[in-house]
Amino acid sequence: MKDRVSITMLEDGIADVRMIRTDKMNALDAAMWAALVEAIETLKATPGLRVVVLSGEGRAFCAGLDLSSLQAERDPGASSAGGTLADRTNGISNNAQYAAWGWRELPVPVIAAVHGVAFGAGSQIMAAADIRYVHPDTRIAIMEMKWGLVPDVAGMALWRTQVADDVLREMIYTNRQFNGHEAKAMGFATHVSDDPLTAALELARIIANKNPHAVRGAKRLCNMLADATDAEILQAESDEQVKVIRTPNQIEAVMSEMEKRKPVFAE
Numbered sequence: 001m002k003d004r005v006s007i008t009m010l011e012d013g014i015a016d017v018r019m020i021r022t023d024k025m026n027a028l029d030a031a032m033w034a035a036l037v038e039a040i041e042t043l044k045a046t047p048g049l050r051v052v053v054l055s056g057e058g059r060a061f062c063a064g065l066d067l068s069s070l071q072a073e074r075d076p077g078a079s080s081a082g083g084t085l086a087d088r089t090n091g092i093s094n095n096a097q098y099a100a101w102g103w104r105e106l107p108v109p110v111i112a113a114v115h116g117v118a119f120g121a122g123s124q125i126m127a128a129a130d131i132r133y134v135h136p137d138t139r140i141a142i143m144e145m146k147w148g149l150v151p152d153v154a155g156m157a158l159w160r161t162q163v164a165d166d167v168l169r170e171m172i173y174t175n176r177q178f179n180g181h182e183a184k185a186m187g188f189a190t191h192v193s194d195d196p197l198t199a200a201l202e203l204a205r206i207i208a209n210k211n212p213h214a215v216r217g218a219k220r221l222c223n224m225l226a227d228a229t230d231a232e233i234l235q236a237e238s239d240e241q242v243k244v245i246r247t248p249n250q251i252e253a254v255m256s257e258m259e260k261r262k263p264v265f266a267e
Contacts, residue, residue, distance in 0.1 A: 062122025
């Protein structure tokens with residue numbers, strides 16, 4: 001992972017995660033797919049984790065599939081253990097899908113800071129974040145159709161709660177590039193910022209100082225919205241509230257607000 005993805009733990013349980021294949025604009029080769037999966041698994045096992053900020057070093061967030069991988073491998077992004085794209089090697093996903101979907105499976109919020117380009121798989125990794133800050137000049141495209149492919153890095157499961165159906169179809173069918181302002185208008189981005197990484201880290205610090213158990217419960221609820229029934233969501237709301245109400249962390253949230261001080265939460 002060390003030459004593809006870096007993880008730096010900041011104060012308050014914030015993980016600053018960066019794609020660092022700068023010479024290739026963080027394009028995805030076999031090593032990058034593996035590094036993203038490894039990073040996700042590392043973060044899942046990190047004690048005290050509260051928020052993740054995901055970005056790309058250098059000129060881009062992620063330029064998508066490294067085309068040399070497309071030429072060299074029948075199934076780019078498939079598991080190095082020998083699986084194919086059809087195999088479910090990581091829970092409900094294959095290896096390539098997990099490089100995006102895994103961020104959604106992390107128990108804590110993920111904030112993406114996007115600049116330069118987010119093409120193809122890069123646009124789908126971006127979509128996996130809970131919240132997405134995008135520079136206005138970022139070029140984004142669901143690029144797969146350009147190469148005679150379909151989007152298959154979990155984007156379809158992620159975009160359905162973010163982008164209107166007809167808009168999504170047009171962007172897929174045409175692989176048209178769009179900028180940060182257009183991305184926000186269409187739902188691909190949450191905020192437009194001239195400094196996405198700084199904005200993302202500022203938001204991460206706010207979230208990191210909320211009851212971590214309530215934040216994780218809220219993410220579990222949000223993750224249900226795409227396909228759970230009303231009854232399932234209503235029950236889950238109650239179940240999650242029972243887990244946190246009147247606990248020491250919930251009481252600390254109240255007391256710190258009343259006393260106007262930084263909260264001290266138990267993990």
